[in-house]
Amino acid sequence: MLNDADLERYARQVIMPDIDEQGQHKLAAAKVLVIGAGGLGAPVILYLAAAGVGNITILDDDNVALTDLNRQIIYAMPDIGASKSRQAATAVTRLNPAITATYLDARLTSDNAETLIRAHDIIVDCSDNPETRQLAGTSCHRLKRPLVFGGAIQLEGQLSVFQSSIAGHTDTPCFCCVFPAMPDAKQAPRCSQVGILGPVTGVIGAMQALETIKLCLGLGTNLTGKLVLFDGRDMRTMEIATSKNPDCPCCGQASSD
Template sequence: MSRAGDQQQPVSLEPGEVRLYSRHLLMPAIGIQGQLALKAARVLMVGAGGLGCPALLYLAAAGVGRLGIIDADRIEVSNVHRQVLFRTTDKGENKADVAKARLQALNPYIHIQAYVERFNIENAAALVADYDIVIDGTDNFTAKYLINDACCLGGKPLVYGAIIQFEGQVAVFNALQADGQRSANYRDLYAEPPEAALAPNCAEAGVLGVLPGIIGCFQANEAIKLITGIGQPLSNRLLMYDALSASTQEIRYSAAPGNPLRDPLQPFALQELPVACAAPTSEGGLNMGLGQLLELARKGTAVHLVDVREAHEREQVSIGGVHIPLAQLEHLGGRCLSDAPVVLYCQSGLRSQRGAVQVSRQWGRSDIFSLQGGISAFLGSDLYPELMAKLTLCQCSGLLRPQ
């Protein structure tokens, strides 16, 4: 396999780079030519979260000459247990900007471009065209399909990663093979996204903090292999890792005949799929932010606070209120919650948003809300102490008390 970036490869390393990369230079498989290939390479990291942070750390340390980081999010305290480029004191800062500063301090010989924006249909093609390799560090299916499609249309390899709870996946899509053809892509592995109810993200289902570090390092390794031409990339193979058993499983897959990216009769147009893992929005199914809830609390307005999670989740952490799992809430009829506004909550706000849409229609009410961001936002907010002190719950909702 040819090395990425050969056409514009630098001719030498600076003395400081020789010292920094000395252990690479000692390895015959990499050596000076491999290190020059790394210096010439351009890698785009989509998402500076749990996967992006470790992948970026090791790519920067390895000497990848140009790194792009695109992420529109700001740092939250709940990110820090797995997003190792950030500190709790970075709360509220742009992820892409903080990541760039930390990586530049790690390696002053590389160029880093931060894009504080979302990877979307407007910028996808241009961004992909400007880099040799793209790494997927996102946590939702809408982004994953768009990244895959942009890479396939742009002729660029994609290093895929995904994590949930204790399990992770890694693969390389659309890599140029020895026969001149491109390897299979994400749509060959997953033809369609799952339904919203089956598509939780890390905020909803949780993730072991060390897991994205493991999977992100796998992704960095695959990118380095593609750049230097060493080893065998994970093309047409999906590596699955189980952190609980410390075991791996490999699934082989191939190009699927029904993949629309290969339909010669109907040219594929880049498109953004509906957000599969977000809750639907509708009239009556409204989000209530923490600031809005605090306004009610300051006015002394009582509310029904309803935890719609399952019992085992409530046992782990709770902000109080009455416990009515979502499936039961939909059959309740709302009679005992008719005397005040109802604020539903879950871990991240996704399930409670679905519940707010559903029961507001069933009960014919417009005063049913979902706590935006759920428990994660509540406990991580600076408003938490005042909310705890001032929020008034209706009698059947119990006391607001962490458990």
């Protein structure tokens, strides 16, 4: 049973037949790892906390800079120079004290990926570099965890969900099927080089949060097997069907030989 404070806090979503009290308990029990507390991670973290996702781990090794504040809405001027993951966890506690917010001043690496991913139900990739994205994708496939992926640059964004090793979804692509050759970190375009408009990360981050909440609840149809492309310049959204690559080194036949 939800207590009176919870019933009041979550009243606008508990009243929905798709959620109700049972769904709210599912959210409270969920364990979500958010990789990256930047432009995408900021709205993801805030919306998950607001919805009552009970256990949120925030992974980021960066500090808040003035240039972050056009899009990383979880931070403010007093946070400049401080740890992003720590300040984001503080913001979660301020918004919803009932939630367990854990922060780690670290990147996802081959040394910590297995431990971190095994400890969570859903992984949300809000990172900004190819190596982390590839590691998150391969690790989630190997460890049978859903991966909610988002990316944004300039006025464009993309979003997908990967569940390639999870029962009922093994015929769907993994991250490496869709993104087989990630660019070298030195060649990949970065926000610091080509720019990003804040609301674009807000749009993609909000959709990542929605897909994560839906996965927690088992609600509706998610973006597994689909890639959404967002064009903020002309306000257009395109959905592309994605397919499994039989020769994928991560999930294809070669990976099991």
